[in-house]
Amino acid sequence: MSPEILCYIGLGSNLEDPRQQVTTALAELDLIPQTTLLQASSLYRSDPVGPQDQPDFINAVALLRTTLEAHQLLDQLQQLEQSHRRVRKQHWGPRTLDLDLLLYGDEHIATERLSVPHPFMQERSFVLWPLSEISPGLVLPDGSRLSDLLVVNPLGTLERICI
Ligand code: ROI
Numbered sequence: 535m536s537p538e539i540l541c542y543i544g545l546g547s548n549l550e551d552p553r554q555q556v557t558t559a560l561a562e563l564d565l566i567p568q569t570t571l572l573q574a575s576s577l578y579r580s581d582p583v584g585p586q587d588q589p590d591f592i593n594a595v596a597l598l599r600t601t602l603e604a605h606q607l608l609d610q611l612q613q614l615e616q617s618h619r620r621v622r623k624q625h626w627g628p629r630t631l632d633l634d635l636l637l638y639g640d641e642h643i644a645t646e647r648l649s650v651p652h653p654f655m656q657e658r659s660f661v662l663w664p665l666s667e668i669s670p671g672l673v674l675p676d677g678s679r680l681s682d683l684l685v686v687n688p689l690g691t692l693e694r695i696c697i
Contacts, residue, residue, distance in 0.1 A: 553577060574597075
């Protein structure tokens with residue numbers, strides 16, 4: 535039997551009704567085989583990080599329990615992105631649905647396809663604040679405390695838009 539792993543997924547969308555994209559994707563995460571959606575954050579509106587000539591994003595974070603191996607979970611996340619007819623024309627440009635594997639248990643993974651913990655998560659308010667709603671006491675695999683990361687990544691213009 536494969537072990538049960540807790541993992542966090544970052545969701546983001548800024549095209550084609552982003553609220554709906556993220557809300558639907560949260561429900562669809564629970565349909566992934568061998569996987570259960572344990573918690574979902576509120577939705578947040580965020581200014582785009584990267585090129586500014588694109589719409590605002592809707593972001594959220596989900597906590598899953600899975601017995602899938604990390605790359606199997608990545609396959610499932612990519613399938614889900616495709617099913618939302620993911621459009622990503624430009625690097626760091628607008629997208630229909632982005633699903634990032636932020637944390638997979640306490641594991642460090644570095645392969646061609648996957649970098650976990652997500653390399654930018656410690657500097658992105660739109661990941662850290664939704665994450666803190668689900669797991670305020672979280673300590674990252676490198677020992678960083680989420681509560682300390684929130685101090686250096688303030689809420690700023692991030693807006694919680696749904697309960
Ligand atoms: N900016 C915000 N606010 N939210 C995102 O999800 C997001 N995703 C990205 C880039 C383009 C870096 N900027 C983002 O991939």
